[in-house]
Amino acid sequence: THIQGLSLVTARQIGLCTHLKFGEWPPSKRLTREAMRNYLKERxxxxxxxxxxxxxxxxxxxxxxxxxxxxxxxxxxxxxxxxxxxxxxxxxxxxxxxxxxxxxxxxxxxxxxxxxxxxxxxxxxxxxxxxxxxxxxxxxxxxxxxxxxxxxxxxxxxxxxxxxxxxxxxxxxxxxxxxxxLPQEQSTRYLHVEGGNFHAGSQQWGAFYIHLLDDDESEGEEFTDREGYICYGQTVKLVCSVTGMALPRLIIRKVDKQTALLDADDPVSQLHKCAFYLKDTERMYLCLSQERIIQFQATPCPKEPNKEMINDGASWTIISTNKAEYTFYEAMGPVLAPVIPVPVVDSLQVNGGGDVAMLELTGQNFTPNLRVWFGDVEAETMYRCGESMLCAVPDISPVQVPVTLVRNDEIIYSTNTPEPGPYTPELAPRPHCSAAGAILRASSSQVPPNESNTNSEGNYTNVSTNSTNVTSSTATVVS
CATH class of the missing domain: 2.60.40.1450 (LAG1, DNA binding domain)
Structure with missing residues (x-):
């Protein structure tokens, strides 16, 4: 039996669909408040x-x-x-x-x-x-x-x-x-965080935020970034966008023919070759060796005091990255229709108040068959267009609750956005970064003239920035 090109392979599905007309989907179970509570609990x-x-x-x-x-x-x-x-x-x-x-x-x-x-x-x-x-x-x-x-x-x-x-x-x-x-497939390594450590490898990469710091910013897990374009010679902080782990303070330097330029001050751009000097160290640079993240000690250029010689593993390329994320859950069991289009909520705005409070949702891929839920309470929903929806705020306690969208076949789409309410959650502290501590401790101990190990294992690296002028932004680093 085939319905709209989908092969129904189980006896349960065949028995369910034999009485349907062509183009019809079997009726789904209605999403209950208990089922929604279970979803919000187990995710x-x-x-x-x-x-x-x-x-x-x-x-x-x-x-x-x-x-x-x-x-x-x-x-x-x-x-x-x-x-x-x-x-x-x-x-x-x-x-x-x-x-x-x-x-x-x-x-x-x-x-x-x-x-x-x-x-x-x-x-x-x-x-x-x-x-x-x-x-x-x-x-x-x-x-x-x-x-x-x-x-x-x-x-x-x-x-x-x-x-x-x-x-x-x-x-x-x-x-x-x-x-x-061949070098692309065999030699390229990407920076990323895995298992609480920084790695460099060819099969996976991570996105990092590049924060611009004041030159007198002290080393620590907490820091204050500043506005402005990132230029060579400035102090930056690389923070993993997923785990929040950060490398020590770095000075980003321009690379030319395997040398780091100490006096370059032009704006950083993606696809540029650059090096990351570990601030307040003896010419130590962020480097990779196979799949390990290490420190490399640069050699001064005898005739050019404004340059330091580095190896290939200390030369990185910055690439701006982006992501598309789609989240869904079949609350009442498998459905036959594709889960797309997956709605994406960009912002929530409360209009009015009291009994006439309305919530406006702005985003993408909205359809007329979506309903808004506040926690385990379904709200009266009005579809406006593919980028806008309205719903009446239900009479619930004045606390923050998750807002979800539910399709008429009971697929739940998480918005990852709580209802705007009188309470704002405090930001969690940045997680302790033992890998960064290891890099700092390695720089204070005795180091061979060229390399010093900081991590026992490594996998890959990735960082991205804006195309022409780099501000505090997400980034991927490639070596």
């Missing part, structure tokens, strides 16, 4: 997270300039994924049928979709995406088509917009393309 969401660079360099002729972040990660919330798998197996699906599958592409019919390997991991990567000079688009979006082995379709998820930048190559011979491709 078994599934999350599709697409991480990518904000720019892509165009390829010319026969060359393939793979995207500067070689990979795109998709992360599933582990708990939600496990619950979904268990539910499908209870409904009669095999192990293979319950496994998610994914294909990605750049939305161009000239290139085939690439299959992504999700087996046994909560992330996957795409290393060989590129955009050719025959593609005249100035912007594009990555598309990720996700479905289960039994053909149950999640839908197509889109990344944020990626800007295409042009930089004609000097040589276009196939040999040059090969020497360009």
């Amino acid at each position: 078994g969401d599934q999350t599709v997270l697409i991480l990518h660079a904000e720019v892509a360099q165009k390829s010319y002729g026969n060359e393939k300039r793979f995207f500067c972040l070689l990979l795109m990660c998709i992360l599933w919330a582990v708990d939600g994924r496990k619950k979904k798998k268990e539910q499908m197996e209870r409904d009669g699906c095999s192990e293979q049928e319950s496994q998610p599958c994914a294909f990605t592409g750049i939305g161009n019919s000239d290139q085939e979709m690439q299959q992504l390997n999700l087996e046994g991991k909560n992330y996957c990567t795409a290393k060989t995406l590129y955009i050719s000079d025959s593609d005249k688009r100035k912007h594009f979006m990555l598309s990720v088509n996700m479905f289960h082995g039994n053909s149950d379709d999640f839908g197509v998820f889109l990344s944020k917009r990626i800007k295409v930048i042009s930089k004609p190559s000097k040589k276009k011979q196939s040999l040059k393309m090969l020497t360009y491709t």
Whole structure:
């Protein structure tokens, strides 16, 4: 039996659907307040997270300039994924049928979709995406088509917009393309945090905030950043956008032919080569060795006092990054319709007060079949357009409660935004960063002339910034 192209593979599904007319979906159970309370308590969401660079360099002729972040990660919330798998197996699906599958592409019919390997991991990567000079688009979006082995379709998820930048190559011979491709696949390492430590590796990356500090800012887990563009020679702080872990104070320096320029003061831009000097140390630079993050001691240039010689592992590239995040939960069991479009709430605004208080939701992908819930209370909802919805604020206690959107087949979409109320939660303190402490302690002990280890293991690195002038922003570091 097939309904709208979906293969119904279990006896439960076949029995459910035989009486339906073509194009109809089986009725779903109504979401109850008890089911909503269980969801808010357990939070078994599934999350599709697409991480990518904000720019892509165009390829010319026969060359393939793979995207500067070689990979795109998709992360599933582990708990939600496990619950979904268990539910499908209870409904009669095999192990293979319950496994998610994914294909990605750049939305161009000239290139085939690439299959992504999700087996046994909560992330996957795409290393060989590129955009050719025959593609005249100035912007594009990555598309990720996700479905289960039994053909149950999640839908197509889109990344944020990626800007295409042009930089004609000097040589276009196939040999040059090969020497360009091999270092990308084998030598590029990305900075990230895993297991409470900083790592450098080729299979995963993390996004970091680059904070601009005053030159007299003291070392510590708490710091005050300042407004302004980031220029070479200034003091910065790299903070992981996910874990909050931070490296010690760094001075960002321009790199030219394996030397760090001590007197450069022009604005930092993405795709520039740069080095990170550990402030108040004896010429120590943030460096990688294989998959470990280490310190490298630079050598002064005898005839040029404004330069210090560094190795390849201490030379980094900054790339601006972005992410598209989609979160959903099948509250009353599996549904047949794709979960897309996933609504995204950008802001909430309370208008009026008392019995006529209204909440305005602004965002993307809103549809008429969505209802707003305040905690476990459903609100009267009015659809305005794909970017705006209104709802009546229910008569509930004046405390902050989570606001969620529920589709008419009882899929819950978390907004990750509490209701604007009289109370504002205090910001949590920055988590203690033992890895940064290890880097500082290593600099105060005796160090060999070239390298000193700070972490026992390493995986990869990634940081991103704005395209022309860098302000305090998210960033990815590549070496």
